[in-house]
Amino acid sequence: MITGVVIVLFNPDVKHVAKLLDAFSSAEWDLVLVDNSPVRNQSLASSHVKYIHCSENVGIAKAQNIGLKAVFDRGLEYAFLLDQDSFFSPVIARELLSQFLELEKSCPIAAIGPSIHCQFSDRVEEGVLQKGKQVSHSLKEVKQIIASGMLISHRAFKKVGGKESALFIDGVDHEWCWRARAKGMAIYQSLSACMPHRQGDDRVKVCGVTFKQGAPIRLYYQFRNVLILARRPYVPLYWKLRHVCAIPLRYIVNRYFFAQGKERGCFMRAGLKDGTLHRTGSLDER
The missing domain is CATH 3.90.550.10 (Spore Coat Polysaccharide Biosynthesis Protein SpsA; Chain A)
Structure with missing residues (x-):
């Protein structure tokens, strides 16, 4: 075959x-x-x-x-x-x-x-x-x-x-x-x-908790798509709660504890904005 x-x-x-x-x-x-x-x-x-x-x-x-x-x-x-x-x-x-x-x-x-x-x-x-x-x-x-x-x-x-x-x-x-x-x-x-x-580029411990570290631009899609998928009825409830509730913590860690914090912050805020407005597709298109 x-x-x-x-x-x-x-x-x-x-x-x-x-x-x-x-x-x-x-x-x-x-x-x-x-x-x-x-x-x-x-x-x-x-x-x-x-x-x-x-x-x-x-x-x-x-x-x-x-x-x-x-x-x-x-x-x-x-x-x-x-x-x-x-x-x-x-x-x-x-x-x-x-x-x-x-x-x-x-x-x-x-x-x-x-x-x-x-x-x-x-x-x-x-x-x-x-x-x-x-x-x-x-x-x-x-x-x-x-x-x-x-x-x-x-x-x-x-x-x-x-x-x-x-x-x-x-x-x-x-x-x-x-x-x-x-x-x-x-x-x-x-x-x-x-x-x-391996998922992500690295793993970084902050206050004893391990976080995935990837390219800053990926944060745009991660934050945006969490907000988009969280609205859908077929998406598991546990996933919605875990990922939506984790947004504030992930923002703080990426913005203030990882390298390129300012750039990461810009991508995360853009993702939250576009996710709220339900904008999809490539960030490059905008």
Whole structure:
């Protein structure tokens, strides 16, 4: 069975992406690169890779939709989504695909993803408030998974719809999972397939509490999209309470304890304003 592998790029580490492509170079994988970088990474285009360069940064959601459509238009039924820095392997992919195929015999599954081994904490993440419901020794049902390593079927993509391009980035993968669950489909996380991963650029402790530290501009999308998603009935209540209530603390920490505090403050205030006014899309457009 040929399975799609969609990798979204934005100014990537070309050497790491090349290793990822080499790992999936056999005929059982159909590789698609969707590049949001301002300049084409021509060295990544080859005969066994479909390379799509966007003339402008269209965001993670739209880029994923472009890649998935390219895979499904070729008649393939299953596709993985990967980040450009994913430490993903064919061994992990085959395990997830096997579990997906078995699950869809008995339930309407939307997606499955690997367990995540956090490279900052050096342990497998279990979730803070929602740890999921273990259904077997190798699987648990969860409310959401991250996009990196996510396996989606064409059938689920048609039923749930594409990723929400208006969100641009941040919250995109979770929103799709919540929308799938609202349509009666299930999300699973594998306990037997585990992927090393890092979210954010760093971890910083403030008064004994660990915070993720990313690029200042990401705060705009994070703050804006929390306010946008918090209004939707299918978004879990625990997520709304946790993220909305955390806004004041996150603002103080990013503004006064992290480097580039003034810049971070500007992005956070802009995100709060646009989230309140329900402005979506790319910040660059404004």
